[in-house]
Amino acid sequence: FYDAEGAEIRDGDLETPRIFNYSELYVGSNGFHERELLGAGGFGRVYRAVLPSDGTVVAVKCVVERGEKSGISLEKTFMAELTAVAHLRHRNLVRLRGWCVHETQLLLVYDYMPGGSLDKILFRKPPLPWETRIKIIRGLAAALNYLHENLEAQIIHRDVKTSNVLLDSNFNARLGDFGLARWLEHDLVYITSSSSSSSSLSFKNRDFRLGETTRIGGTIGYLPPESFQRRNIASAKSDVFSFGIVLLEIVSGRRAVDLAYSDDQIVLLDWIRRLSDDDSLRSAVDSRLLSENEKQNQIMMELIKLGLLCTLHRPQSRPTMKWVMEILSPTSTTSHTNLPGLPSFLSHPPYISLSSSSGTSASRTMAAAVVSSQSSTATTTIYFTAEESEITASDSAPPNPTVVPLVETPRVISYEEIVAVTDNFSDSHRLAEVDFGTAYHGLLDGRHHVLIKRLGMKTCPALRVRFANEFRNMERLRHRNLVQLRGWCTEQGEMLVVYDYSATCLLSHVLQHQLLQWHQRYKIVKSLASAICYLHEEWDEQVIHRNITSSAIILDQDGNPRLGSFALAEFLTRNEQGNPHVVLDKRRSVRGIFGYISPEYSETAEATTMADVYSFGVVVLEVVTGQKAVDFRYRNALLIERVHQVLQRKNGCYKELVDGRLGGDYDEREMERVVSVGMACIRSDHNLRPSMRQIVSIMDGHDRSWLGKHKEKNLETRDEWRRRNEPALCLVRRIQALGI
Incomplete structure (x- = not known):
């Protein structure tokens, strides 16, 4: 930062x-x-x-x-x-x-x-x-x-x-x-x-x-x-x-x-x-x-x-x-x-x-x-x-005056309230360590289960900007697969963001420690695509998330994914044709999580929808394989590199990528559809990646012409891939040399 x-x-x-x-x-x-x-x-x-x-x-x-x-x-x-x-x-x-x-x-x-x-x-x-x-x-x-x-x-x-x-x-x-x-x-x-x-x-x-x-x-x-x-x-x-x-x-x-x-x-x-x-x-x-x-x-x-x-x-x-x-x-x-x-x-x-x-x-x-x-x-x-049934237009109204409904929009939540619902941030309410802080669970107003994100390093100016961005951005968006903001608190120098919460787990944690069935995995990919499409095409401004990772996605108690972590998001206003204005920032730098950053973004630091598509593709491959995007237990730490190796060794056989814990229990056509989408999204050449609107359509089953056309194009040669991703591979080698 x-x-x-x-x-x-x-x-x-x-x-x-x-x-x-x-x-x-x-x-x-x-x-x-x-x-x-x-x-x-x-x-x-x-x-x-x-x-x-x-x-x-x-x-x-x-x-x-x-x-x-x-x-x-x-x-x-x-x-x-x-x-x-x-x-x-x-x-x-x-x-x-x-x-x-x-x-x-x-x-x-x-x-x-x-x-x-x-x-x-x-x-x-x-x-x-x-x-x-x-x-x-x-x-x-x-x-x-x-x-x-x-x-x-x-x-x-x-x-x-x-x-x-x-x-x-x-x-x-x-x-x-x-x-x-x-x-x-x-x-x-x-x-x-x-x-x-x-x-x-x-x-x-x-x-x-x-x-x-x-x-x-x-x-x-x-x-x-x-x-x-x-x-x-x-x-x-x-x-x-x-x-x-x-x-x-x-x-x-x-x-x-x-x-x-x-x-x-x-x-x-x-x-x-x-x-x-x-x-x-x-x-x-x-x-x-x-x-x-x-x-x-x-x-x-x-x-x-x-x-x-x-x-x-x-x-x-x-x-x-x-x-x-x-x-x-x-x-x-x-x-x-x-x-x-x-x-x-x-x-x-x-x-x-x-x-x-x-x-x-x-x-x-x-x-x-x-x-x-x-x-x-x-x-x-x-x-x-033309209907022959009798029509009754009467609408008997209650005799007493009605009251105006409560419209619960994001609001300032007092520090006293947050201390009470988290038992003064006790370990029993602590859920996980998150971006530059800690997440806690609480019951707000005696009925709303909430996740309270408490940022550390409270005196850091850049983090205060990040904090302000996150809640300003979240309160402006509404989609069933986005985390919903409930409020925030800045009293006593704190930086606290409060989200709706219902027995949720991070997708990254679930993929590693639980067995998701195939229909659950397909639902996650399909729903996440809908949420990102909303950000790119359906809101007043175009939203580039820049932080789409399996750790930014939570699963509710019904297994529905919700995308959060909007602190790095960039909002682009649209011109008269509805296209986003390009904002040039001389101080711009690459922001995101290693392993999810597209090659062109790491080179130019220019955030585009295609950079989000790339990150989405990495998450898709995580969901299919059950493996981490970056895992230094392997010699080839990057999941994308391992996927390329498997497909080239097995002549493009997608079955070799599916999480072995499923025991072959999956729909083959759905599997081929999902892997094809994932591979298309991680193409090094951003011009060859599909848009999120196309991905939503494909995940809905409109893929007849697309599958045959793109399967052959999805695979890059090993030399081509290594050339376009040399900066990431160089970083992996440095970390491995340090013995981390």
Whole structure:
């Protein structure tokens, strides 16, 4: 480490949601003046505001005034949205800055999106260029995949539509409005205050149940048909349907429901289904986009097919957002030109049937209209779905006022609390020696198992910078396979970082002292790839970890890996094209753990995603072989060198690498896939390594073309490998000469 000035740690440096003062929002929005109004809907109004403290432009969502009609129901919306978005961190989600509870008003504060909502520009002139539209589609797909796949609990948005897709200044899609969001495994239990006369709102812990997901919510035109069935449970496939409708809108340039067209074209989905049966999908493409470039025209028609696959009548027949992401990815190992065939839609019931406003059918359609009270477009025509089941839109609310949920974000934890939970850092609470310090276990607030990292050498300026970096970096990230920060402490000269903990073990320790079965090893590699892909491609900034090792990965009680040790991480802001800016640091030096550092990084000290890919490849080989990355009990101390020797001696037979303790009990195709990935990642030439997005796709089984193409390329000659890795080999020889 190079020496540096001591790091000053201030709460203002953090980006966690906070409680806003009502006065700053009132002043910033000019008293919520009509001139600052950005939009309005069934859940309230959204205003533009400039924070007096620092001039930051934000969007303030005024959800409800208590006491109004349906006020309690909208309070639930406020709580659902606050609880859902408080911890979300993704480049394609609108970031929550904080909230405010003032007398009868409930307000949410978000990042301001200068591009407005997608529906405001998609259907107007001039037309959005095709490159912008495909970027928006990919961004929305990435956001939903994150909600469905990459969090501890699966979040169902339930209101995906063009008016909820916001655009930043570079037309990057940001999904917002989580007022109807639900957890798949959990659901809100609304805790009521014992005193209904009290106007103040306190904070309580929240529990969740699945039952709430049976409530109908959303917008007609985007709601999946199963939403109108009795006892229906919202699932990720509900969001897939809504995404499919938005995809069709983007490619066709038409609204999901548009009364300006003739009766047979009012409902976009039904119209495009008929075109599909007539083999006339080209007619569905926005005529303003059709060009002489036939390849582009074909891609647009394939995307319409993808939209139809997402909107199939049976939820079980729809794809997952992960599969959609794979199809849309520009680096995908599969292609949207290889989509499965579409069924005949003649056997499908229409999504929406038009009816008159009289008779018994009108009363049934009115119920559907009530359900869609959140719809952004008022219409005079009444609709009902093809489902014959009766719709009940009533939602009985508890008579007592509900309370605002506790949003637990990383916080300052007092030294007194930490001393109490660790019994004054006693040996009985000590877990392990970690980077420049010691890890302890404790029970915070009587219910949270935490890991407390105590750094030694507390007066070292460089270590204080390292400490500040670690907790600043961790509080900005959220993924199911990343360690979650709970808080920190700098009292009495200490440097303490507190993480969530649940009977965890370091992967390095488990590989050496326990026997992991093959399915566990495969799960670790697959999950770790997802976490690193999130860091490289899915967050606002590109994160280069620079310290991916088996000692930086902990396994929870279910065997799920969580990547930590972010003290060396480098955050690169993205330019207008979404690519990271390269930051040149004249003082830069190589930082990381020997045995995991790529050859080009050791030569140039320039951190890149490919350096992380190399480190990941070393961990993959550790998981497969059960051996350490560096082990001086062997003459060839580096694992990579030993792997190269085995493969060259055995003519590239991957079986020779698998941990012998497994006794041959493993899936051969999975083994070949994992070893191929590991070998591709540790190529000395960084240009030949796959990206983490490609690795995620391969680990999902999309490897048919990749395996054959790369297996022969993975092996380097021994002379080539030794030439590119001479600095590392030289260091090994020096250490061995010292007899260490």
